[in-house]
Amino acid sequence: xxxxxxxxxxxxxxxxxxxxxxxxxxxPYLSQLVGAEVYLKLENMQHTGxxxxxxxxxxxxxxxxxxxxxxxxAASSGNHGAAVAYGATALGCSATIFVPTHASPAKVANMxxxxxxxxxxxxxxxxxxxxxxxxxxxxxxxYLSPYNDMDVVTGQGTxxxxxxxxxxxxxxxxxxxxxxxxxxxxxxxxxxxxxxVRLIGCQPAASAVMAESVRAGHIVELPSLSTLSDGSAGGIxxxxxxxxxxxxxxxxxxxxxxxxIAAAIRLSLDKLHMLIEGAAGVALAALLQxxxxxxGQRVVVILCGAxxxxxxxxGVLAE
Numbered sequence: 001x002x003x004x005x006x007x008x009x010x011x012x013x014x015x016x017x018x019x020x021x022x023x024x025x026x027x028p029y030l031s032q033l034v035g036a037e038v039y040l041k042l043e044n045m046q047h048t049g050x051x052x053x054x055x056x057x058x059x060x061x062x063x064x065x066x067x068x069x070x071x072x073x074a075a076s077s078g079n080h081g082a083a084v085a086y087g088a089t090a091l092g093c094s095a096t097i098f099v100p101t102h103a104s105p106a107k108v109a110n111m112x113x114x115x116x117x118x119x120x121x122x123x124x125x126x127x128x129x130x131x132x133x134x135x136x137x138x139x140x141x142x143y144l145s146p147y148n149d150m151d152v153v154t155g156q157g158t159x160x161x162x163x164x165x166x167x168x169x170x171x172x173x174x175x176x177x178x179x180x181x182x183x184x185x186x187x188x189x190x191x192x193x194x195x196x197v198r199l200i201g202c203q204p205a206a207s208a209v210m211a212e213s214v215r216a217g218h219i220v221e222l223p224s225l226s227t228l229s230d231g232s233a234g235g236i237x238x239x240x241x242x243x244x245x246x247x248x249x250x251x252x253x254x255x256x257x258x259x260x261i262a263a264a265i266r267l268s269l270d271k272l273h274m275l276i277e278g279a280a281g282v283a284l285a286a287l288l289q290x291x292x293x294x295x296g297q298r299v300v301v302i303l304c305g306a307x308x309x310x311x312x313x314x315g316v317l318a319e
Contacts, residue, residue: 002188002245003150008157015057015155018090022046022159024166024300029271034287035295039167043159044276044306048110050231051159051182051304052083052146058155059144060087067142068093075099075132077125078107079231079305080146085114098132100125104230106309124224125234147179148240157185163300164190170197171297174290176282176304177201177210177253178232180242186302187249201250202286204261204278207233210246211253219243228261228278228312231305260285262316265308269317277308 003011022042030038043051060068071094074084081097088095095116099108101123111118122128129145136143145152159182163170173190177183183201190197203211206225213219219236227233236243264284268276276284280303287294287301308316 002184002249003154003157005161005189005192007154008161008185008189011058011154012158012161014061015054015158018047018057018087019053019158020046021162024163027272030287034291034299037298038287039170039298039300040272041159041163041300041302044274044280044303048079048082048086048114049306050079050083051156051302052079053086054158055152055155055181055185056080056083056144057087057090059149059151060084060091062151063142070141071095072142072144073098073132073136074144074146075125075128076111076146077230077233078104078110079307081111081116081118082107082114082307084144085111085116089115098128098135100128100234102230104307104309104312107307110307126237129237147181147242148237150241153181153185153188153242153245155185156182157189159302160186160189164193167298167300169195169298170300172198172200172294173300173302174200174202174283174286175302176229176232176279177203177246178234178279179236179240180210180246182302182304183250184242184245188245191249199250200286200290201246201253202283203232203253203255204229204282205255205257208255209234209236210243211255213243214247214253228258228265228316229282231277231279231307232282254286254289256282256285256289260289262319264288265316274303275306275308276303277305278312280304280306
């Protein structure tokens with residue numbers, strides 16, 4: 001089961017006062033390099049610097065006024081937390097965000113800057129998620145999952161609706177996959193048209209839980225290795241609704257190395273003159289890795305966020 005195009009269209013209208021319709025930019029440089037028509041979906045220019053506001057706002061708007069007034073709880077490595085904090089402030093409620101101990105300081109500061117109370121729990125995003133869910137249940141508060149919630153997935157799907165309107169005849173979309181909310185939402189919309197689009201899920205080889213789970217036929221547990229793509233790193237909840245959607249709707253998965261992610265971030269700064277975070281670098285690295293297979297196509301790379309810490313950026317530039 002996945003959201004319908006009608007549900008996503010309705011959601012697009014509902015969240016429009018709070019969310020930007022981000023540009024879809026044609027890239028002459030990447031098009032010449034790859035031999036395809038390459039477009040960049042600039043979610044790095046979204047409020048809070050990430051696509052996550054789409055799902056967070058839709059979930060917050062779906063709650064009752066009483067539930068919002070009591071305050072909400074979330075878990076995040078950074079971008080979802082900032083989105084929840086931004087949305088909660090916009091709608092006049094409080095938010096408590098649990099983050100793993102390795103969370104990017106820049107992203108933690110971003111969350112706090114939007115008014116959230118931030119608490120560190122667990123070494124892995126999944127640990128933070130499980131703790132936050134228990135914390136919310138024990139106190140009767142609403143828990144906003146970063147991906148394991150149909151309202152969140154539907155909200156992320158609004159990016160797919162924008163893509164269809166901006167470039168009706170696109171062929172392939174490269175999307176970074178973490179918990180799978182963005183990929184599942186976008187694929188739900190783009191696969192439903194008269195002209196289905198090829199969806200390629202992109203992950204860092206250091207944290208490829210969804211790709212390995214799809215390969216195994218069930219959600220697997222893997223150690224979380226260090227990755228520049230901290231926004232997509234970590235485990236997946238055992239009952240994640242996104243697993244079946246990513247399994248059924250995505251056409252392929254590509255894994256990229258840390259070196260390739262770093263090179264993509266540098267290329268974006270040098271040639272595209274745009275700041276992107278590691279998770280966005282994953283999709284861009286996958287494009288560069290698949291030049292032959294994508295030749296002659298209309299390709300969209302979703303640049304899902306811009307929130308990279310100065311320390312991480314210095315490391316990337318020093319390589």
